[in-house]
Amino acid sequence: MxxxxxxxxxxxxxxxxxxxxxxxxxxxxxxxxxxxxxxxxxxxxxxxxxxxxxxxxxxxxxxxxxxxxxxxxxxxxxxxxxxxxxxxxxxxxxxxxxxxxxxxxxxxxxxxxxxxxxxTRARIVYASKDRIKPGEITTYEDLADPKWKGRICIRSGTNDYNIALLGAMIVHHGEDYAKTWAEGVKANLAKKPNGGDRDQIKAIAAGECDIALGNTYYMGQMLSDPETKPTADMVRIDFPVFENGGSHLxxxxxxxxxxxxxxxxxxxxxxxxxxxxxxxxxxxxxxxxxxxxxxxRSELVKSWGEFTPDTVSLTDVAAARPAALKIMEEIDFDN
CATH class of the missing domain: 3.40.190.10 (Periplasmic binding protein-like II)
Known part of the structure; x- marks a missing residue:
């Protein structure tokens, strides 16, 4: 029981x-x-x-x-x-x-x-199959490029998953670069951060944005549910990497x-x-x-293809959490 x-x-x-x-x-x-x-x-x-x-x-x-x-x-x-x-x-x-x-x-x-x-799970890019070409997004750093202005959706910047990703950015490039990157991503948002990772997939399918950051397994869950599969089928998983590393795990x-x-x-x-x-x-x-x-891995996960996992220490990423959270609060990412 x-x-x-x-x-x-x-x-x-x-x-x-x-x-x-x-x-x-x-x-x-x-x-x-x-x-x-x-x-x-x-x-x-x-x-x-x-x-x-x-x-x-x-x-x-x-x-x-x-x-x-x-x-x-x-x-x-x-x-x-x-x-x-x-x-x-x-x-x-x-x-x-x-x-x-x-x-x-x-x-x-x-x-x-x-x-x-x-x-483990990767924090990757959800991309519209209709509006984003395969291979168009290759790095996390690229998400701060102004070419994506008004095209990105994301859950709260202070969510643990996003803080961990920003922590990894700090480990790779330092706090100053990470702050500039977070400001660039904020400037590219299509709408105020809200909801969870599944909501970002729904927003892409609804045409509210073209790309989003999310964890791989949320896509798996939506594709496995007959009620949400039609929505998830409109979105693709892309595995970006850090410029000097792999995909964030x-x-x-x-x-x-x-x-x-x-x-x-x-x-x-x-x-x-x-x-x-x-x-x-x-x-x-x-x-x-x-x-x-x-x-x-499950057959569904295998269908997304192979990727290169990042090799930075997760302990180092966790140690960068306070600095990452401070950055998100200083730039008022969610507003």
Missing amino acids: RLHLSLAALTLASAALPAFADQVNIYSHRQPELIQPLLDAFTAETGITTNVAFVDKGMAERLVAEGARSPADLVLTVDIARLKQIVDAGVIQPVTDPVLDANIPETLRDKDGMWFGLT NISGVALTKSAPNKEAALKLMEWLSSDEAQRIYAEKNHEFPVKDGVP
Whole structure:
């Protein structure tokens, strides 16, 4: 049986948790529908139940406030910056596990075992099939060119995904260049930033703009849904690169809390999420890129073609988050 609990309910339930030895309590930045197929499969295979509280904001602060009383065993996050925030808050414990080390590449896990990447996704360009020729957009830097004035859509500039992309721009070119680039992108916007990545695809299909920035897996989700497929079919994925690098990647990841009342079961879930079966589900259900070598991408994702992943350190990208956020606020990107 699966329980999707509110934060308050999960916290209030913590006193009763020892009565249920085979369970894992999860605080998740990830939308429940994205992780439910994985957790259902884990429970079916192991008999260990999972209790999930969706935490959109303030996860680190929540864990700090709860301290040793926290019922949470694991945190699931949507990008490297949020992983770093939780680690910096001192609410995570290191994990040394040969299964995780074998399944997850060294570049996608913390050197001290504080977090482990579970999937990757590229932040790329959505482009109108009718109005943008293939190969017309090749670099992220090009998006600041005035030739795109009035043609770009984007979600909030302070969204974690866009802050991570700007952080990568800082790592590649420095803060001054990144600020000028962000100002250039803002000047090219067709409308005020709003909505999520799916909304940018809809805006292109509706003719409100010609190109947008978004994550690959949102396109996969829309193409897999009969209701949204006609809209998504009007839009193409292009993989731009940094001028001295590749296409920007981010990760979803997992970490073990310092309190972890069900540590043994939580470690089993961490290992399972890195397994062939879990990585296959990530690929087929969520259209994300598996981190485990040998697990193929979904056929839909394969149809988008190959690309060159950027090789800058995700830890460096996360460290640039404060500077990236400051830039977006200084230039008032969303207004």
